[in-house]
């Protein structure tokens with residue numbers, strides 16, 4: 176009796192040891208893979224520490240499942256778990272060696288992209304890869320030697336609770352440290368590389384799967400009748416283009432340039448007696464310069480601006496639509512223009528998966544995407560998120576010239592990005608003296624961006640591209656957040672930044688150069704508009720009918736359009752009023768006096784309806800129900 180009891184006890188201990196061995200081996204293996212296989216750009220000691228602990232919570236979670244299997248099934252369930260997780264890890268390693276990116280849930284579900292790997296499997300595998308399967312072999316050996324098993328007793332159930340509590344606590348610690356490195360990591364989901372770096376590969380997969388399930392469920396419950404309702408709403412708001420502008424740039428190229436974090440207050444502003452953006456200031460006199468143009472972005476920042484411009488739909492209230500709904504159907508400008516014989520390309524000096532661009536650009540219809548890997552990026556010529564603007568535009572220029580005409584291209588600048596840093600020698604423009612380092616440096620990086628644009632425009636002019644292309648420059652979103660409004664008030668020469676001023680600060684500059692129009696009809700355009708309006712504006716300039724298009728914006732050159740735009744937080748602005756949704760208050764322009772709410776009722780309601788319908792369109796993937804002629 177006693178002997179049987181002892182044997183049972185030893186067996187149980189053995190089975191725990193077996194489980195712990197499996198967990199520890201898998202943890203070590205995962206860490207080594209994260210460290211040696213993936214280029215995660217570890218920036219500090221904390222990030223190195225996070226990388227070590229990142230695999231633990233999910234390893235405990237998955238291996239813990241084995242405790243639900245009794246007797247001899249228990250060690251075999253451990254083997255199976257180890258096998259599946261190793262397949263996932265190794266598939267990611269091969270995928271990364273080929274695509275420089277991580278596997279996504281749709282890749283797994285639709286078995287996409289893997290066929291490309293098959294062909295080069297030989298070139299992608301290395302003899303040392305056998306290491307990734309070593310723990311599996313060790314576990315088989317241990318089963319054979321030790322014959323671990325479990326009886327699923329009370330003690331086992333206690334062990335389950337302890338193990339999952341531990342897994343959950345470690346996950347919370349991991350998440351807290353990760354948020355310290357990058358706040359709003361989960362809500363904004365910047366890119367796969369960041370999620371893997373800060374949460375580990377397995378947590379990334381769990382997260383990605385949850386996002387995908389959520390998106391698919393929303394789609395599954397959508398029906399085509401709402402699509403028709405929204406189509407009618409859009410039809411009733413449609414405005415006619417100005418015949419003087421419709422088709423004025425027919426067959427011309429389009430060059431869009433996203434000016435990182437560039438706010439409109441910079442235009443014609445001087446600090447210490449010098450213009451911050453002399454080139455843009457000059458441009459504001461030569462081209463169409465819109466000085467009441469606003470960004471409509473949410474948490475997806477640059478990517479939201481890109482989304483607005485190419486689709487004329489609003490980005491989402493939470494997260495970045497580039498990440499959450501990249502597999503929707505859209506009728507975006509690049510895909511429309513592809514059908515009209517245009518070559519379409521995007522250029523950006525950061526990693527291609529940032530904001531899920533590599534996938535979303537495909538959905539939007541970009542035929543080519545020149546990202547970090549297509550440029551020569553070194554420590555000297557890059558800073559912060561990637562290639563410095565001057566270097567980026569310079570290297571991109573020959574690629575642009577090689578494109579078949581007509582083309583639709585966009586360039587996403589980077590250097591004027593928080594925390595606004597430059598290397599010594601990048602600019603001789605003096606810092607501001609506002610007492611706020613961020614704002615002081617902002618003037619320098621904005622000036623640097625301005626110089627980069629000047630250099631690019633010179634290239635465009637000498638090559639003749641300038642006269643063959645509509646060129647559109649827009650600020651993507653604000654650069655100076657509310658945390659810096661004290662210094663901002665100084666710069667603006669006001670006491671403090673009021674809520675009304677805050678909305679004014681959401682203005683970003685917009686310039687449109689139309690070949691043959693410089694200096695003639697060109698003038699400062701006062702109409703209130705936003706990024707949402709660029710798609711119909713561009714298509715009309717190119718002479719492409721947008722009568723049936725699902726667009727929430729309106730052509731900025733149309734004489735019929737309402738001078739109006741919507742903020743992603745539900746606020747709105749017209750030529751007369753500003754409605755602040757956060758404050759639920761109405762302000763009158765130009766002084767910002769608070770007036771009766773009834774005066775803002777129209778714009779408040781339009782904003783609410785626009786956002787509601789646009790969100791419905793995206794969540795339900797409703798464009799799939801609409802026949803695009």
Ligand code: GP9
Nearest residue numbers: 475476477478525529560
């Ligand atoms: C990153 C760049 C900056 O690639 O577009 O993104 P942001 O933080 O401005 O959205």
Ligand code: MN
Nearest residue numbers: 436476477651
């Ligand atoms: Mn940006």
